Amino acid sequence: MSSLVLLVALLLVLVAVLVLGALAYVTHRHPQAVAPLTLALCGAAFLAACVMPIVVR
Template identity: 60%
Template sequence: MSTLALLVALLLVLVGTTVVSGLAYLAHRHPACREPLLVGLTGVAVLAALVTPIVTR
């Protein structure tokens, strides 16, 4: 795996973690929208779906 692919994967994980944390915080502040844990887990699943093809190349 090239260094560029590893860097892109690392950046995706960092940005994704920030986005997932933001979604969980937003859902925590407004519980009528969704449950915070469900929103956070959905964000993690989407992040894993995006990073997996990059890492496996």
């Protein structure tokens, strides 16, 4: 793998962690909406579903 591919993968992982953390934080602040862990896992599944077709190419 080239260093550019590794850098892009690292940035993608960092963005995913930030998004999932933000989702968990928002639902933690408003627990009546949905369980925080459930929303974070759904967000992770959504990100994986969007990114995997691009990565597989």
